[in-house]
Amino acid sequence: MRRPRLLPLCALLGVLFAGLLPKLDAQEDCGQGLAADMYFLVDSSWSIGQENFEHVRQFLYSLIQSLHRVGGDRFKFALVQYNSRPGTEFQLNSYPTTQGVLAHIKDMSYRGGGTRTGLGLEFLIRTHLTTASGSRAVEGVPQVVVVLTDGRSQDDVVEPAQVLRMAGVEVFAVGVQDAVEAELREMASQPHDTHVFSVDSFLSLRDIIQDLVVGICSTVTRSGGAPVAIEAPVAGGGTEQDSADLVLLIDGSQNVGAANFPFVRDLVLRIIEPLDVGRDAVRVALAVYNGNPEIKFYLNSYDSKSSVLEAVKGLTYSGGDESNLGAALEEVAESLLSQTAGGRADEGVPQMLVVISAGPSTDDTGAGDRALKRAGIITFGVTIGDTATTDLEAVATDKSFVMSAPDFRAVANMGDQLLPYINGVVQRSIIVHNEFTEGM
Numbered sequence: 252m253r254r255p256r257l258l259p260l261c262a263l264l265g266v267l268f269a270g271l272l273p274k275l276d277a278q279e280d281c282g283q284g285l286a287a288d289m290y291f292l293v294d295s296s297w298s299i300g301q302e303n304f305e306h307v308r309q310f311l312y313s314l315i316q317s318l319h320r321v322g323g324d325r326f327k328f329a330l331v332q333y334n335s336r337p338g339t340e341f342q343l344n345s346y347p348t349t350q351g352v353l354a355h356i357k358d359m360s361y362r363g364g365g366t367r368t369g370l371g372l373e374f375l376i377r378t379h380l381t382t383a384s385g386s387r388a389v390e391g392v393p394q395v396v397v398v399l400t401d402g403r404s405q406d407d408v409v410e411p412a413q414v415l416r417m418a419g420v421e422v423f424a425v426g427v428q429d430a431v432e433a434e435l436r437e438m439a440s441q442p443h444d445t446h447v448f449s450v451d452s453f454l455s456l457r458d459i460i461q462d463l464v465v466g467i468c469s470t471v472t473r474s475g476g477a478p479v480a481i482e483a484p485v486a487g488g489g490t491e492q493d494s495a496d497l498v499l500l501i502d503g504s505q506n507v508g509a510a511n512f513p514f515v516r517d518l519v520l521r522i523i524e525p526l527d528v529g530r531d532a533v534r535v536a537l538a539v540y541n542g543n544p545e546i547k548f549y550l551n552s553y554d555s556k557s558s559v560l561e562a563v564k565g566l567t568y569s570g571g572d573e574s575n576l577g578a579a580l581e582e583v584a585e586s587l588l589s590q591t592a593g594g595r596a597d598e599g600v601p602q603m604l605v606v607i608s609a610g611p612s613t614d615d616t617g618a619g620d621r622a623l624k625r626a627g628i629i630t631f632g633v634t635i636g637d638t639a640t641t642d643l644e645a646v647a648t649d650k651s652f653v654m655s656a657p658d659f660r661a662v663a664n665m666g667d668q669l670l671p672y673i674n675g676v677v678q679r680s681i682i683v684h685n686e687f688t689e690g691m
Contacts, residue, residue: 286325286392287471288343289318290379292371294400295332295362298429299453304361306453307399312356313457314397317464319349322471327387328352329379333371334364339378343385368404372411372438380420393471394420397463398438401427401453412438413671416651421470422446423463427453445469493527495677496534496550496594496602498587501566503539504574506610506639507659512568514659515607518633519563521666522605526673528556533677534595535559536587540579541571546586551593576612576642580619584626596626601676604630605669606646608639609659620646629676633665 291311295304311330318326328349330340340359346352380386380394388394396415415422424435426449439446445466448459499519507515519537526533534550547566553559588594588602596602604623623630623646632643632653644650654669656662 285322285471286387287322287327287467288386288388288392288394289315289326289328289467290343290375290394290396291328291330292337292368292375292396292398293330293332294334294366294368294371294402295364296334296366296402297363298366298402299361301361303401303453306456308356308359310399310453310456310460312353314460314463315349315352315356317460318467321464321468324349327385329384330356330359331371331375331379332359332362333367333374334362335367336364337367337371337374338362342379343387345385365405366400366402367406368398368400368434368438369406369408369411372398372408372415376411376414380418388418394418395423395467395470396420397423397425397467399425399427400430400435402429403431404434408434408438410671413668414675416440417672417675421467423448423466425456425459425463426450427456440470493678494532494534494595494600495673496536496588496596496600497526497673498536498538498550498583498602498604500544500579500583500604500606501537501539502541502574502576502608502610502639503545503569504541504571504610506574506608507568507635509568509570511609511635511659512566514662515609515635516563516566517663518607518666519566520560521663522669522673523556523559523563525670526556526677528559530554534593536592537563537566538579538582538587539566539569540575541569542573542575544575544579544582545569546582549587549592573613574608574610575614576606576608576646577614577616577619580606580616580646581622584619584622584628588626588628601679602626602628603673603676604628605633605673606630606643607633607635607662608643609635610638612639612642616642616646624648631669631672633662633669635659635662 293307315328327343329343331337332340341352341355378384382389386394422438422440423446424439426435428451430449432449435447436443448463450456450459501515523535528535536550537547539545539547548562553562583604586592590597594602630647632647634640634643634653634655640653640655643653647653654665656665
């Protein structure tokens, strides 16, 4: 007689376990020998207050404890408190065991101050996401950042967030009370439904720990080893640190047209103007392509920014029915970045190519693409309209390195989007490890 009453209970248990299985599987993945470098960027502004900071401390303690439980000592932890001025609590290599990390959090003091989340992100990139600070990114270990804030940032978070995305760092954003949803989404990785968490009180932080652990474990499982790593700056800075070889390759065919060429020229000026151009800093070369590539100046043609800018201002539209991007890429790989042309690859200076295109290539880009990847060139793309997107996504180091302007009037704004990426390479905060495999 009791059997019919058990059936609904069994069905209910089946539903509950079905809901739990993805979470259990994700946590088990963390226990299958996977490692992660975890960075916590924690708001300690005056708006939080001492009482709520106790809830933040308990949240961090429980979260790290949970991650250690599923990942063991393969998970390393670092923590930065930020306000008006960010400060390091501990780095990845500060404590040999998680117990040392937990003991530090127990004794961590509340700082107080403003809410400069952007500055906190920049500090994290510059000071913590480095090999010297314990990062294992160059070994392929996933890099995961958890940002916790309770209000709108007093500075911009977009640029440092872009740098983190380019470096393949997974960012989880946790907002409490007055945190701005749009700002959380600007910082967080995709998909936002698993990387953005919002709670209405500091006490409620404890309610998201399980879901956050699951999200982090799922991310670690997927990552497996990114092609991009953040490396330590060269000690003392100097010219070795802030240097790069940059080639700009411009579509000069009828895809652009005489009337629109000034918009493209303005974009090139916008890219160069903020850079530290010089013989021992950023060297710039430029070529225009249509039927054939035409080199306008080499990396060693000019030693000053003013000379480079004057050369760019003097560019004129050449025209042509063909748009042979493939031939142009081969020319860049063989000539423009060579040692005789001023290239410094042998000195360990990173080399970049920015392709600006307004239409599909009329020749095959395969050989040029392989030559660039073989040489370890970091390639970015700017498309005008959508007809060139496929070609540039194929030759770019990563699809996320291709930016699109809807029309020529909007193209100059792409300079602001490119700058964080270019500066990341110039300053060695971002290094791209190309893993090129020759096709059959």
